[in-house]
Amino acid sequence: MAGETKFCPECGKEVSVNAVVCPGCGIQLKSIGLGSGKNRIVAALLAIFLGGFGIQWFYLGKNLYGILSLVFFWTGIPAIIAIIHFVLLLISSDEDFNAKYGTENK
Ligand SMILES: [Zn+2]
Numbered sequence: 777m778a779g780e781t782k783f784c785p786e787c788g789k790e791v792s793v794n795a796v797v798c799p800g801c802g803i804q805l806k807s808i809g810l811g812s813g814k815n816r817i818v819a820a821l822l823a824i825f826l827g828g829f830g831i832q833w834f835y836l837g838k839n840l841y842g843i844l845s846l847v848f849f850w851t852g853i854p855a856i857i858a859i860i861h862f863v864l865l866l867i868s869s870d871e872d873f874n875a876k877y878g879t880e881n882k
Pocket of ligand 1: 784785786787788789798799800801802803
């Protein structure tokens, strides 16, 4: 998703969707309801199409799960997990999604 931009609600400057702080006015972008830059539906689609390789985990910032999926993709287990993950992503609310994946990883 490189190159995607959004507009700062404070100063209107175009900033990267991944920007935590607006470079124009310095306000925090991620705590004011602009979202995390991660989209629940995109994550679900990645899970169902590329989940066998754990691509949705990298998208969601859970790189450890992503790497484990890549290592074990030949077992087919990551694909099964991805199908479950796909359903969970579809039925969860955006609030739940942001709570789980929206904030920066601790
Ligand atoms: Zn700004």
